[in-house]
Amino acid sequence: MSLRTGSSLAALSRRLPRDDADELTWLLFHQEDVLSLDQARRHLSPKAIRHRVATGRWRQVHRAVFVAHNGPVSAGQRRWTAVLAAGPQAVLGGLTAAQSGGLRGFSDRPVHLLLPASSRRGSLPPGVLLHRTATLTDRDVLAVGQPRRTMPSRSIVDAAQWASGDQEARAIVAAAFQQRLVAADDLHQIVNRLPRVRRRQLILATATDAAGGSHSLPELAFLGLIRRAVLPEPTRQKIRYDSTGRRRYLDAYFEEWGVHVEIDGGQHVDPRAWWADMSRQNGLWVAGDRLLRFPAWAVRAHSNEVLTQLGGALKAAGWQGQPNP
Structure with missing residues (x-):
């Protein structure tokens, strides 16, 4: 057992109620110290509830919702x-459901809720967005875990269609594949079941490319450049082994011609990360392979130069084609 795992279990055991704890204590444990007024009334009198709020033991965070402490409200407590x-x-x-399931790299505000079109709702706290749907079946909702949330594939499709723009939608879909939260056909099945999905073609195309190995926006942009220029399509995230035998993944590999392209993201601003990446590449390459590296900003701002250099490397390696201008 790792030190971190041991520490996490110890922290959990300190928070875990005793076996003889009352029902209210267990309820607060399962709901991250958040409960509704109706739930509170099942265990306490109105006077006892008012006393807890008046003395600061509880905070009223919404008209009919309480947090059983007076400190900062966590992301999990905002969801509850x-x-x-x-x-x-x-x-x-x-996005909120996807983050509850492990998606990283996006803001946890606002909180997104999904509600069947015919259902009534209560008043919502600030910072909550409610979305209605005519299609929400049992297979769309995770059977375990609290609070209830949509399944990962449904969550990602909804997050993409609710995103503020196409760029954010692509980033969400790509990140879901990169972080292994969804598989190749998952999003296609959801989109086919939902008749009015916004950004339908964008979601499907991004899912197809991400399942093929393009796991970031710069990689997707690079793939778009290749297709517009009618260059050969590379293998993405191809597995190679370095000189120490460790498995490595190549961003784009034109295997027939031995040309490899790496798209460098923001992590390469850090000299230590940059050297680690260069060292990794030095251990990968054998005689005859060509390596091109482009920063992510160059793919966006200097696409013609990127294509010129890539086309030149492919032709030098024996490719007989001619890129479109």
Whole structure:
């Protein structure tokens, strides 16, 4: 057992209620110290509830929702507050549901809720966005875990269609594949079941490319450049082994011609990360391979130069084609 794992288990055991704890204590444990007024009334009198709020033991964070402490409200507690305020039919949806399932790299605000079109809802706290849907079946909702949320594939499709722009939608889909939260056909199945998905073609195309190995926006942009220029399509995220035998993944590899392209993201601003990456490449390459590296900003701002250099490397390696201008 690692030190981190041991520490996490110890922290959990300190928070875990005793076996003889009352029902209210267990409820607060399962709901991250958040409960609705109706839930509180099942265990306490109105006077006892008012006393807890007046003495600062509880905070009223919404009209009918309480947090059983007076400190900062966590992201998890904001999600519970939103679900309890909206009513029993509400589930976490979109980006919020995906983050509850492990998606990283995006803001946790606002909280997104999904509710069947015919269901009534309660008043919502600030910072909560409610979305209605005519299609929300049992297979769309995760059977375990609290608060209730949509399944990963449904969450990613909804997050992409609710995104503020196409760029953010692509980033969400690509990140879901990169972080292994969804598989190749998952998003296609969801889109085919939902008749009115916004950005349908963008989601499907991005999912297809991401499943093929393009796991970031710069990699997707690079793939778009290749296709517009009618260059050969590379293998993406191809597995190679370095001189120490460690498995490595190549961003784009034109295998027939031995040309490899790496797209460098923002992590290469750090000299230590840059050297680690260069060292990794030095251990990968054998005689005859060509390596081109482009920073992500160059793919966007200097696409013609990127294509010229890539076309030159392919032709030098024996490619007989001619890139489109």
